[in-house]
Amino acid sequence: MELVYFLPPILGAFIGYITNVIAVELLFHPKKPVSIFGFKIQGLVPARSREIVERMMDSLSEILTQDDFEFMIDRAIVRAYIESDLAKRIDEIFDKYPLSFIRDIAERSGLVARMSLAISDSIAGVLKDAVAKNIAKNIDLREFVIKKAQEVSDEEIEKIFKKFAKKELRFIELSGAVLGFVIGCMQSLVIYPYLT
Template sequence: MDGRYLFIPVISGLIGWFTNFLVLKFLFWPRVPYTIPIINFKIQGVFSRRKADIAKAVSQVVAEELMSKDKLLDSIDKEKAAVDLVEFTETKVEDIVDKRLSLIVPSSIKKRISSIVTNIINDDLNTSVREGIDKLLKEGKDQIDVGEMIENQILLLDIEEVEDMTFRIAKKEFKFIEIFGGVLGVIIGIFQLIVLRLI
């Protein structure tokens, strides 16, 4: 067999690698529509052309499977929020009593008033705050659209940012796809050699 035939696996491997390399690039390139002269055929990267569809699909998956309204609300520590709010209110009330009464009421009486007000807050505000937080979260659940928020954020991203982010995240996987294309090309080239040998 002519030694030149041995280049078949090499050439096939290069074609396989280059084909996969181009496919990955064409996910984003060209970023703006480009019309090929003469044949008048318009091309544009898949992500660039279908950014709105992809944003909608990703937002739906995230909103329904990963970050639903219920999961978001469940992640909020309502008890801690209530305790923090009551403590904040107590501190503010103590500061207000101290500032407003400091000039006209003796210190001992002022402390007594502050203690009475704090006790009232502890008795009544604890329950009210918890009820208020539950109500706010329930109303917020009806108003928050997680999917729409994510979709809008994706649409705000520049396609170049999306490309950089995608290639950073999937760098190893994309490199594997390129190499696999080369390896597959070599294997196909070897099969071609075998067929030519048999002929």
Template sequence: MGTLNLLQNIYILYFIFPIACAFVCWVFISVLVYCFFSPQQPVNFAGFKLQGYLPAKQNLILQAVFEKAELLILQQKEEMKQHITSQQSVEKIMPELEKHIDEFLTVKLPKDIPMLSMFIGEKTIYQIKEVFMKELRVLFPHILSTYLDEMLKAGSVRKMLTDKLSPSSASGAIIAFRNKNNFSIIRLKLFACIFGLIVGCLISSVIFLFT
């Protein structure tokens, strides 16, 4: 009778142990994922300050990202300048500028200085506009180039990114990253369960063979 009870206990252990291992692995991965992303803000627990790994390191991560972004932008600076200040790019802007200059010469200027309309006709306005457009085609690439040199100098890009992206933006990015990778996290937990189940079966088999 005692032997029968022992065998029953062994069989029960053989089936329960793999399930227990799978559950432990699932809990371990779940806690690990939680600690990786949460809590977002520091929490005091038993005298210790607890915070998720990514939220705690978000400032360092942001600085590393900013440095890398600045390096890439500075490496492509000359290529960007050539593209933006090229004749093709300037010509794309000209129609909009011409429209504003035309409105200024035909509507705003006569309204602000009515006497001019008595001495300047449509032909003169057209000639003035042509002179303006010709000069803008020459000046605009130079102005853009000077502006880009000032904006894209070392340190300026990183400062601009730092000013625009606050820690709250980083927290939002962490949450968005987790939400986007929910399916991957579920697969990781499932893999942990399967791994625990296989390990549990192996251990149970060894116990069963040597008992």
């Protein structure tokens, strides 16, 4: 007779967990619209994936600025230079001839050599900045991401979403079990006077 009081919490936990697992799956499935009793059903993410991407782009465009792109491009140019043959050749020259030797040559050749080095460094810096600004100005992140989103399949979107929100989705499933258990306990308290 006392087992009757444990039945509502156990059933409530089971039903709450199962319904939340189904609700989480309904976020992604069915991928294509299915007609059931005249109602069209489709997973929320596949049905609204383009709208989700659009909203994400609106949010990103508010956060990312042209200065951010200039920074990224500037760093990319510097990395490309470091990895280039020119950088390797300059390193070879410094390995072959000690820095003091190059400095001696610069001092012997006088002011003209130092000025030419300073001018070439400033020209390289200005060119690098101009290139970075010009490229950054012409980048359309929204267009790129929307194009990429159109190439991504619903399965890949599901994997990305589940990877990103794995803990939160698991929490939703388990919270169904907890809420079902609590409601079951309240039901047991309500029926207790009638069974005793």
